[in-house]
Amino acid sequence: MNREEALNCVKEQLTEHRYTHTLGVMSAAISLAERFGADVKKAEIAAIFHDYAKFRPKEEMKGIIQKEQMNPLLLEYSPELWHAPVG
Incomplete structure (x- = not known):
């Protein structure tokens, strides 16, 4: 791309x-x-x-973190921080 x-x-x-x-x-x-x-x-x-992913729903970001097997510790942080690794 x-x-x-x-x-x-x-x-x-x-x-x-x-x-x-x-x-x-x-x-x-x-x-x-x-x-x-x-x-x-x-x-x-x-x-x-x-x-x-800044404006994506939190549940969607959580699902992506889990589906892509990202570090599960991400889920212990504020959902406001999830958008960068999900993006």
Whole structure:
């Protein structure tokens, strides 16, 4: 998935304010990856999708955490934090 496809996918799920935030996070992630020699494309995609699930129902996120066999300790934290790993 290229940048444009990822941004289009994410834009459908976010408010305009959250989408603008995501663009800023993406820019910062690219700069930091370049500065510290990390994989720029991975940083870019991670930044784009970090809030993808922000407005999804908590039960849906819980189900994804369980289905994808993510670390079960995630469920011990506030559901407000689930959106990043789920995204």
